[in-house]
Amino acid sequence: MKSRATVDTQAVSWTRDAEGWHLALQGDWRGQGLPLPPAPAPGPAAGERVVVDARALSAWDRDAAPRLWALLAPLRRSGALPDLSALPDALRAPLELALPAPGATADDLPGPHADSSLAAGLRRWWEDALTTAAFVGEVALSLGRLLRGKAVMRGSDYVRQLDLAGPLSLPIVTLTCFLIGLMLAYMGGAQLQRIGAQSFIADVVTVGVVRELAGLMTGVILAGRVGAAFAAQLGSMRANEEIDALRALGIDPIDYLVLPRLLAMLTMAPLLIAYAALVGVLAGLPPVVGIYGVPAWEYLHKCREALTWTHLWIGLVKGTMYIGLVALAGCREGLHAGRDAQSVGAATTTAVVKALLWIVVAASASTVLFQSLGL
Amino acid sequence: MHEAAEPLVRVVGLTMAFGDEVVQSGLDFDIRRGEVLAIVGASGCGKSTLLRHLIGLQEPAAGQVLYGDQDLNQADDETLAVLRRRFGVMFQAGALWSSMTVGENVMLPLRLFTPTPAAERERLARWKLALVGLEDAFELEPAELSGGMRKRAAIARALALDPELLYLDEPSSGLDPFSAARLDGLILNLRRHLGTTVVMVSHSIDSVFAVADRLLYLDHVEKTMTALDAPRLLAERGPERVRAFLRRRDRA
Numbered sequence: 153m154k155s156r157a158t159v160d161t162q163a164v165s166w167t168r169d170a171e172g173w174h175l176a177l178q179g180d181w182r183g184q185g186l187p188l189p190p191a192p193a194p195g196p197a198a199g200e201r202v203v204v205d206a207r208a209l210s211a212w213d214r215d216a217a218p219r220l221w222a223l224l225a226p227l228r229r230s231g232a233l234p235d236l237s238a239l240p241d242a243l244r245a246p247l248e249l250a251l252p253a254p255g256a257t258a259d260d261l262p263g264p265h266a267d268s269s270l271a272a273g274l275r276r277w278w279e280d281a282l283t284t285a286a287f288v289g290e291v292a293l294s295l296g297r298l299l300r301g302k303a304v305m306r307g308s309d310y311v312r313q314l315d316l317a318g319p320l321s322l323p324i325v326t327l328t329c330f331l332i333g334l335m336l337a338y339m340g341g342a343q344l345q346r347i348g349a350q351s352f353i354a355d356v357v358t359v360g361v362v363r364e365l366a367g368l369m370t371g372v373i374l375a376g377r378v379g380a381a382f383a384a385q386l387g388s389m390r391a392n393e394e395i396d397a398l399r400a401l402g403i404d405p406i407d408y409l410v411l412p413r414l415l416a417m418l419t420m421a422p423l424l425i426a427y428a429a430l431v432g433v434l435a436g437l438p439p440v441v442g443i444y445g446v447p448a449w450e451y452l453h454k455c456r457e458a459l460t461w462t463h464l465w466i467g468l469v470k471g472t473m474y475i476g477l478v479a480l481a482g483c484r485e486g487l488h489a490g491r492d493a494q495s496v497g498a499a500t501t502t503a504v505v506k507a508l509l510w511i512v513v514a515a516s517a518s519t520v521l522f523q524s525l526g527l
Numbered sequence: 528m529h530e531a532a533e534p535l536v537r538v539v540g541l542t543m544a545f546g547d548e549v550v551q552s553g554l555d556f557d558i559r560r561g562e563v564l565a566i567v568g569a570s571g572c573g574k575s576t577l578l579r580h581l582i583g584l585q586e587p588a589a590g591q592v593l594y595g596d597q598d599l600n601q602a603d604d605e606t607l608a609v610l611r612r613r614f615g616v617m618f619q620a621g622a623l624w625s626s627m628t629v630g631e632n633v634m635l636p637l638r639l640f641t642p643t644p645a646a647e648r649e650r651l652a653r654w655k656l657a658l659v660g661l662e663d664a665f666e667l668e669p670a671e672l673s674g675g676m677r678k679r680a681a682i683a684r685a686l687a688l689d690p691e692l693l694y695l696d697e698p699s700s701g702l703d704p705f706s707a708a709r710l711d712g713l714i715l716n717l718r719r720h721l722g723t724t725v726v727m728v729s730h731s732i733d734s735v736f737a738v739a740d741r742l743l744y745l746d747h748v749e750k751t752m753t754a755l756d757a758p759r760l761l762a763e764r765g766p767e768r769v770r771a772f773l774r775r776r777d778r779a
Contacts, residue, residue: 304639309626393622397681400582400616401636402608 164189164223165208172201173232178208181216188222198231205238217246224251287484291414294406303407305415313416317378318424324377328369329361329428333435336360341444350444353436354454361432363463367471368515370428374417374475375507379482382413383503386486387496395487410483417479418472425471462527470518474511481507535560535692535724541580541590543573550576553751554590556743558692563718563725565735565758567772568745574728575619577745578696581726582616583607612640614692615685619700621677623669629656629680630665636687655683658721659713675706679713686717693717695727699734711737732775744769 163186165176173196196202204224206212220243224234228251236244236251297303340356386409389395395405433455440446482503489499534557541554550573558564566574579585581592583599592599594610602610623632633652637643643651656662659679669677678698685693698714699707711734717723729735735742736758744754744761746768754761754769762773 389625392620392625393618394624396579396584397616397618397622397624397684399584400611401639402611403639 161189166192168192172196172203175202175204176208177204177206177212177216177220178210180210181212181219183213184215186215186219188219191223191227195230196227196232199233201233201235202227203235203238206240206243207238212243217243217250221247221250228252283488284484287487288480290406291410291480291483294404294411297404297407298411303411304403305407305411307412309409310412310416313413314420316381317374317417318420321374321377321420321424322427324373325370325424325428326431328373329366329432330435332365332369333357333361333432334439336365336432337436338439338443341439345444350440350446351450351454353440353444353446354451355458357436358433358455358458359463361436362429362459363467364470364515364519366429366432367425367467367474368511370421370424370471371474371478371511372508374424375478375481375504375511378417379478379507380500380504382479382482383486383489383500384496386410386483387489387499390487390489391491391493391496405487410487413483414476414479417475421472421475422468424475425468429467466522466527470515473514473518477510477514478507481510533560534558535594536581537591537593538581539591539593541577541592542588543576543580544588545576549588549750551745551750551752552589554745556752556755558724558726559741560691561718561722561724562740563714563727563738564741564743565739566726566728566743566745567730567732567735569747569772570730572745572747574745575696578694578726578728582614582694583611608640612688613690614694615682615688615690616694617678617681617685617696617698619696620674621669621681623672623677623681623684625669627669628665629661629667629669629672632669632680633684633687636684640688652683652687655686656680658686658717659683660709673706675702675710678702678710682713682717686721686723690723692724692726695725697730698727699729699731707731707734708737710734714738732773735773744772 162179163177163181165178167174167176202224204220209216224247228234234251236247239247294303298305337353337357340360341350341353344350344352344356386395386405389409395409398405398408436455437448437451440451441448485499485503485506489495536558538554538556538558542552543550543554550571554577566577568574576585580587581599583592583602586600591601594613597606597610599607599610623629624635627635630649630652633655634648637648637651638645653662653665656665659682661676661680661683664672664676664680669680672680682693682695695714698710702710714725714727715738718725725738727739729739739758741756742754742758742761743752744765745751746753746766748768754765756765758773761769763770765773
């Protein structure tokens with residue numbers, strides 16, 4: 153019988169004869185991190201036997217099995233037939249378990265997820281945009297049903313959402329808008345002082361806060377406070393099949409869940425924005441009086457003069473629009489979340505990011521629009 | 528005894544698919560009045576999806592789900608509303624609406640779809656809860672109930688509008704053997720005392736043997752139904768994979 157060692161290292165010796173391959177393990181196989189003993193090239197072909205023999209193994213421990221498996225598994229996958237019968241039981245048993253039997257069908261695993269190519273990314277973006285458009289359309293239909301008195305909306309849900317969006321948001325709206333007004337007066341004052349125009353700080357603060365910042369800041373705060381909560385509530389309802397339970401009864405989840413949230417936000421929006429604007433304007437008082445020496449009555453009088461109806465309604469309309477977008481983003485992400493905890497978390501994050509993005513786009517677009525209308 | 532009963536629902540040539548991948552095709556079967564029909568099969572064979580098609584939550588790739596002569600997926604809104612009154616659904620984890628009490632959960636369908644006055648609604652809801660052994664849970668939040676109680680409360684909610692047909696998704700999954708047996712008993716009692724037809728998707732072979740008159744086996748290899756008959760008959764002389772499946776009794 154011809155026998156020829158094709159690979160011979162300290163750890164293994166591969167030989168080949170008429171019957172097939174012979175893999176002799178040798179030396180000390182203890183410990184982790186040892187280099188993988190090489191397989192010969194060309195190695196055992198499909199259908200060839202590989203007799204594994206541990207007689208020359210002087211010492212081994214439980215790390216020997218994974219090491220040997222790493223050596224044999226590729227061979228088994230390419231169709232070779234390892235013969236483990238000569239191994240000690242403690243080594244053979246786990247290896248037999250880990251090496252699939254020849255001809256065994258593999259589990260039908262799904263292919264790799266999330267294609268990261270640019271085309272797939274664009275397609276996902278497009279599908280996402282379509283979902284959003286469809287959602288907005290459904291909300292519009294639902295509003296139509298509400299006006300015709302056909303929508304099934306839960307009044308107590310509306311009241312609860314009013315509370316969440318309104319009174320419970322007041323502390324943080326107060327704090328944020330106070331600081332914004334303060335900063336605006338302070339920084340604006342510093343610039344205007346250079347040309348001796350401190351008395352115009354009131355105009356800067358009033359127009360800035362009432363027309364732009366109050367709505368913007370309230371929208372941003374509600375995106376984090378309420379939009380995220382909407383996404384989380386609806387997302388976990390979806391994960392728990394509560395949305396399916398509504399639909400199975402023939403209750404439209406948009407009517408029942410989205411409308412009360414959207415309407416509560418739209419109801420509270422003008423009130424919150426007006427309040428935020430008032431806080432912001434008053435916050436200009438300390439720096440104006442304390443640093444720039446403008447009398448308080450003059451500042452307030454100038455504010456009153458600068459505040460035109462146009463600024464006020466533009467500020468309220470824009471801010472209410474932002475807050476509507478926040479509610480839509482939150483509900484859209486929640487209703488279309490995946491069905492596990494991970495996805496509900498992702499939906500919450502996406503709801504906030506989307507709300508902020510939509511607010512910024514809406515703010516830019518409306519500013520250009522109102523400017524070009526000369527308002 | 529159910530051989531001659533008229534079909535409540537007829538499923539004709541139903542094909543289910545996720546995207547381009549066909550999961551099951553050529554499903555033809557009847558749901559007979561008064562029977563307990565169990566839909567079984569390996570995980571991923573499309574049992575729960577079939578249920579979603581039967582209740583009109585998802586449109587099948589092809590085929591019809593006929594309630595009488597009316598295809599569920601072709602029905603206009605008003606017909607659909609009428610058809611939906613005919614069945615109740617219990618979802619896998621109960622799917623009780625978490626923002627309402629158990630009692631409100633049961634009363635909501637009554638409030639929305641019937642002219643029942645408020646006091647009467649409460650009495651009816653308490654009665655439905657009593658039917659499932661939960662009369663004391665009326666004021667509780669769903670989160671305060673155990674898994675088995677949530678499922679029973681969900682059955683009470685599904686019974687709110689007195690449906691003739693009850694769809695149950697995995698009634699005994701995630702339950703200890705005692706609660707699972709109790710739920711099996713409840714299913715049989717509902718059928719016996721209310722005459723409710725029950726269609727259940729199940730993983731539990733024991734539960735199927737305990738309650739089902741007929742068993743529908745969805746085969747994941749052939750991607751169609753390969754058996755529809757009494758569980759005991761199928762265990763003896765059903766197709767090979769069905770017999771193998773039925774031998775895996777889960778509880779001793």
